[in-house]
Amino acid sequence: MTDILKLLNISKSFGPAQIIRNLSLNIKKGERHAIIGPNGAGKSTLFHLITGHHKLTAGKILLENEEISSLDTHTISRKGLARSFQVTNIFPRMTVAENIRCGMLWSKNLKYSIFRLVDKDKNLNDSTNDLLNQLSLRHCAHIPAGLLSYADQRSLEIGITIASGANTIMLDEPTSGMSNSETARAVTLIKKISEKRTLVIVEHDMGVVFDLADRISVLVYGEIICTDTPEKVRENQAVQEAYLGTERNR
Amino acid sequence: MVTFIKSISSWIIIAGIAALLPLVFDSYFALTLLSKMGVLIMFAVAYNMLLGQGGMLSFGHAIYFGFAGYVSVHVLNGIGEETLPYIPIVLLPIIGAIIGLCLGIIIGYLSTRRAGTAFAMISLGFCEMATALTLIFVVFFNGEDGIQTDRVVGPEPFGVSFGPQVEVYYLILFWSVLTVALMYFLTKTPFGRMSNAVRDNPERAAFIGYNVRHVRWLAFSLSAMFAGAAGSLHALNYEHIGFESVSLIQSGAVLFMVFIGGVGHFLGPIIGAIGLTYLDSTLADITEAWLLYLGLTFATIVAFAPGGLAGLIVMHGPIVSTNKTLLIGLIKPYLAAIGSTLLGLLGTIGIIEMLYFRSLISKGEGEVVIFWTEFNANGILSWIIFFAAIIISIFLCKITYPKARESWDHAISVVKSEISS
Numbered sequence: 001m002t003d004i005l006k007l008l009n010i011s012k013s014f015g016p017a018q019i020i021r022n023l024s025l026n027i028k029k030g031e032r033h034a035i036i037g038p039n040g041a042g043k044s045t046l047f048h049l050i051t052g053h054h055k056l057t058a059g060k061i062l063l064e065n066e067e068i069s070s071l072d073t074h075t076i077s078r079k080g081l082a083r084s085f086q087v088t089n090i091f092p093r094m095t096v097a098e099n100i101r102c103g104m105l106w107s108k109n110l111k112y113s114i115f116r117l118v119d120k121d122k123n124l125n126d127s128t129n130d131l132l133n134q135l136s137l138r139h140c141a142h143i144p145a146g147l148l149s150y151a152d153q154r155s156l157e158i159g160i161t162i163a164s165g166a167n168t169i170m171l172d173e174p175t176s177g178m179s180n181s182e183t184a185r186a187v188t189l190i191k192k193i194s195e196k197r198t199l200v201i202v203e204h205d206m207g208v209v210f211d212l213a214d215r216i217s218v219l220v221y222g223e224i225i226c227t228d229t230p231e232k233v234r235e236n237q238a239v240q241e242a243y244l245g246t247e248r249n250r
Numbered sequence: 251m252v253t254f255i256k257s258i259s260s261w262i263i264i265a266g267i268a269a270l271l272p273l274v275f276d277s278y279f280a281l282t283l284l285s286k287m288g289v290l291i292m293f294a295v296a297y298n299m300l301l302g303q304g305g306m307l308s309f310g311h312a313i314y315f316g317f318a319g320y321v322s323v324h325v326l327n328g329i330g331e332e333t334l335p336y337i338p339i340v341l342l343p344i345i346g347a348i349i350g351l352c353l354g355i356i357i358g359y360l361s362t363r364r365a366g367t368a369f370a371m372i373s374l375g376f377c378e379m380a381t382a383l384t385l386i387f388v389v390f391f392n393g394e395d396g397i398q399t400d401r402v403v404g405p406e407p408f409g410v411s412f413g414p415q416v417e418v419y420y421l422i423l424f425w426s427v428l429t430v431a432l433m434y435f436l437t438k439t440p441f442g443r444m445s446n447a448v449r450d451n452p453e454r455a456a457f458i459g460y461n462v463r464h465v466r467w468l469a470f471s472l473s474a475m476f477a478g479a480a481g482s483l484h485a486l487n488y489e490h491i492g493f494e495s496v497s498l499i500q501s502g503a504v505l506f507m508v509f510i511g512g513v514g515h516f517l518g519p520i521i522g523a524i525g526l527t528y529l530d531s532t533l534a535d536i537t538e539a540w541l542l543y544l545g546l547t548f549a550t551i552v553a554f555a556p557g558g559l560a561g562l563i564v565m566h567g568p569i570v571s572t573n574k575t576l577l578i579g580l581i582k583p584y585l586a587a588i589g590s591t592l593l594g595l596l597g598t599i600g601i602i603e604m605l606y607f608r609s610l611i612s613k614g615e616g617e618v619v620i621f622w623t624e625f626n627a628n629g630i631l632s633w634i635i636f637f638a639a640i641i642i643s644i645f646l647c648k649i650t651y652p653k654a655r656e657s658w659d660h661a662i663s664v665v666k667s668e669i670s671s
Contacts, residue, residue, distance in 0.1 A: 051457065073456040083457060091450045102447045106459030110440035112468055117438045164458060 004029040004168055004198050005050070005081075010059030010069075012042075012049055012222075019045045021222040022059070027168075032199040034209045037219035038242075043202045044086060046219065047172050050200075051083050052076045063168070078106060082166035086173045086202075088153045090160060092146030096137055099145050099156055101128045103163030128163075135159045135189065151182040155189065162193050169193070170200045175208055187211060210234075218242065258431070265427045272416050279531075281415040282487075287527045288422035289483045294507045294519035295430050296476035301505075302513035303437060304469035305449030306362075307370045309501050310377030311477055314353050316496025317380070318346035318478035319485035320391060326399040326486070336404040339412050342486060343425050343479040350478015351471055358470035362463055365452065377498050384493040396492030399485070412486070422483050429476050434516060436472065445469045506544065510551050512558025521559050539606045546598075565658070568665050576661040580654075587647070587654040594643030600625070600636030 005027040012020040019042045027033050035043055048054040050061060052073040061069040068076050091099050101124060108124050110116060118124060132138040135155045140148060145156055158174060174190060175183045187208055190199070203209050209216060210230045217227040220242045226233060233239055271284055293315055300306045322342055328334030337345075361372040384391040391397070402413045412418055436442050448455045448465045456462050485491045494500060503526075511522020526544070533540045555562055569576050600620050604627040607618040618627045625632040 072461070074459050074461045077457055077459040085454075089451065089454045089457075091447050091454065093450050094446060098443065102443055102455075103458045105440045105444065112444070112464065113440045114436060114442075114468075114472070116440065117435065118440055118443055119438060160454070160458065 002029050003027060004064055005200070006060075006062040006065075007050070008060040008062065010049060010061060011057045012045060012054065013057045019222050020049065023219075023222065023224055025217060025224055025227065027198060027200055028215075030196075030198055031214040032194055032201070032212050034213035034216045035200065035202050035219055036204075036206075036209055036216060041219045042222045043219055044172060047083060047170055047202065050170065051081065077164065077166070080164075080166045081168045081170070082161045082164055083170040084157045084161040084172055084174060086176065088150075088157050090145045090153060090156055093144055095142050096145050096148065096156060097128055097132060097141040100131050100135075100159050100163050101125070103160040104128060104131075104165075107164040107166075131159055131163060134192065136185075151178055151186075154178065154182075154186065158186075158189065158193065162197075166197070168198045168200070172202050173204060174201065175203065175205055183208065261427065261431050265423070268423050268427070269420070272419055276416075278415060281419050283527065283531050285415065285419045285422050285487050286531070287524050288419070288426040289480050289487060290504070290507065290523040290527050291520050292426045292429050292480035292483070293477055293504055294511070294523040295433050295516075296473050296480060297504045298508050298513060298516075298519040299433060299436070299445075299473040299476070300469060301508055302515075302518065303442065303449065304445045304466060304473075306365065306466060306470065308373040309370060309498065309505070310373040310375075310380065311473070311504060312496050312498075312500035313357070313376060313380045314350035314474040314477040315481035315484065315500060315504075316384075316491070316493075317353060318349040318481035319491040319495050320384075320397070321349045322346050322482040322485045323397045323399045323491045324390075326401060326403055327397070330400055330403040338407060339401065339403070339486070340421060340424075343482040346482025347475045347479040350481065351475035353478070354471035354474025355467075358467045358474065362466040362470055365466065374498075377496075377501055381493060381497040384496055391493065394493060396490055399489050399491075401486050401489050418487055422487065425479060425483060429479055430520070433476060437516065441465070441468060506548055508558075510548060510558055512560030512562075512564075514557050515560035515564050517563075518558050518560035525559070537603065537606075538610070539602050542602060543599075569661050572665045572668055576664060580657050580661060583650065583654040583657045586650040590643050590646030590650045593639050593646065596621070597636045597639030597641075597643060600632070600639070604632065604636070 003026040005025075007023060007025045010020060010023050011018065023046070035046065037043055045054065049056055049069075052068065052071055052075070056069050059069070060067055063076070063079055063081055066079070068079065068081075071079075091102065094102070101118065104124060104127055105111070105118075108121075108127070110118070110121070110124070129138065129141075132141055135158070137148075137152060137155060137159065140152065145153065148156060154174060154177075158171065161171070162169060171190065175186045178186060183205065190201070190212060199212075201209075201212065203212075213230055215227060216230055216233045217224050218233065218236075218239050219225075225242060226236050226239050228236065268284075268288075272281060275281070275284065293311075297308070297311050300308055300311065322345060325334060325337070325342065325345055326339075329336055357376055361369055361376065364372065385393055401418070402411045410417055412421065437445075444455065444460055444465050445468075447458075448460070448462050452462045455465070481495070484495065507522035507526045508519045509522070510526065511520065512518025529544075530540070533543065537543070551558060557564070566577070566580075569580075603620050604618055604625065607627050617624050619625075625635075
């Protein structure tokens with residue numbers, strides 16, 4: 001399998017604090033890759049670096065062998081890399097359907113058009129409805145997104161992320177704050193949407209991680225101490241000490 | 251084709267009613283007032299494209315309105331002196347629109363790098379600069395006097411000279427219906443939707459592939475373009491343009507209209523422009539304190555009804571669309587609330603007028619006419635009456651407002667249960 005995303009010796013410092021230390025990681029095309037690690041390990045910073053939200057201090061990031069580390073967020077997004085947020089980040093005053101539809105506009109080549117009406121675009125609205133069905137949000141398509149329940153807002157968050165048809169999806173703690181049944185539903189959804197895509201996921205719920213991931217990377221204090229299959233990661237001595245061990249002792 | 255006609259039918263009806271207005275209100279005063287309303291509706295809707303749709307608070311939107319006005323006046327004068335080739339007067343707003351667009355592109359490029367407070371401050375800076383320019387470059391702007399013009403120039407196609415006010419009214423009507431309709435349809439385009447998205451959550455908008463700055467810049471430029479078209483008609487209507495039309499006064503006026511009307515709804519600025527223009531023309535003759543009342547209204551709306559008048563109307567949309575009979579239950583508490591507000595208003599107006607009267611006129615005469623009634627501004631009784639009105643009103647409002655709110659909450663909860671069942 002080819003690597004779709006390559007992080008080459010990247011570092012990130014905020015002032016004197018080095019958050020990511022000389023980190024290298026390859027994500028294979030089509031795999032489901034989980035990044036785990038204790039709080040403050042730099043998982044969210046890593047996401048911000050890959051998506052261009054923060055700029056690197058050193059190193060390089062390649063998406064399909066093209067350097068993206070100096071590009072703006074929107075340019076990276078247009079290259080087919082989309083992300084969700086740990087804290088729900090939707091358009092609260094717009095309806096649920098409009099949230100999804102906005103996520104699709106650029107990839108449907110509508111861009112900044114001032115000469116076309118979005119309501120008249122059959123292709124766009126059909127795709128929106130399809131995705132709403134997939135997310136089980138069709139019944140509340142026309143209410144403002146800010147009024148949705150928390151779990152539904154998390155689903156919408158994922159929906160906006162995949163709406164562009166991006167082939168690399170990065171989800172930042174998609175099940176945080178959910179009940180067990182809501183988590184199960186979210187995992188089913190994530191499995192479904194990541195079928196023909198590459199998935200990078202940050203997650204605290206180990207059940208979700210071992211259920212979903214093809215490979216797992218363990219991030220501790222800005223460094224990846226291990227990248228392997230779930231079974232191997234579970235057996236790894238260093239990981240047990242640094243992370244899983246502490247979980248088990250609790 | 252049928253759906254197309256259906257979708258523009260409400261526009262045709264409104265335009266039709268507006269076209270019939272001069273038959274009813276045919277005085278010169280009414281016609282100038284209606285013409286002014288048309289121009290300011292255009293300007294206010296254009297401004298709301300920036301503020302309401304795009305989330306950019308500008309204190310300098312009169313720049314595009316006023317500069318387009320200056321250029322239009324020069325074009326009219328040029329045609330009159332035959333130094334410029336003739337163009338039909340009907341097309342003058344297109345020149346204004348081009349001026350507005352060009353300025354919007356340049357100033358927008360410089361100011362949309364930032365949003366929020368920084369954007370507002372930059373717009374204020376540009377506004378002050380534009381006002382200074384009009385006073386410094388006397389050759390083009392003619393200083394504080396401004397420039398006169400004569401709109402009756404060149405040939406008169408179909409016998410229309412645009413001399414009579416009613417002809418100008420129909421010209422303004424044509425352009426305002428056309429531009430307002432265009433701006434309405436703009437809200438339905440990919441650009442219009444993303445403009446809202448950037449307003450609500452610029453961070454996420456960038457993550458779905460949009461250059462946030464480009465969206466803002468486009469909104470800014472288009473808004474300036476429509477403001478320019480309105481400025482052209484403003485100059486044509488008055489046959490004069492002065493420095494105040496590019497200044498903070500004009501920028502503030504449009505902000506007031508849009509905010510009082512309501513930023514959140516497309517109809518808001520239209521309501522605001524009609525209402526304030528009417529009050530401006532009528533109240534200004536009745537009371538000297540008109541600007542004080544305007545300020546009080548603005549402050550009250552910002553504090554208690556941030557959605558503006560349109561927001562108050564839109565609140566009842568779900569009730570009207572599901573169960574109109576629920577509205578009947580609202581009438582009584584609403585009338586009680588309105589009544590107690592009016593009493594307070596009465597008292598406030600009385601006090602303000604008497605204060606104003608005493609500060610202007612020598613203390614010897616004390617008779618002041620308020621609400622067609624004579625009051626003695628020197629007598630203690632008048633003051634007691636008005637203060638009592640205010641105090642009673644405050645007590646009444648404390649009772650009636652929660653009741654009105656309660657009945658609305660009740661109606662909405664009924665609507666919600668009807669929708670979900």
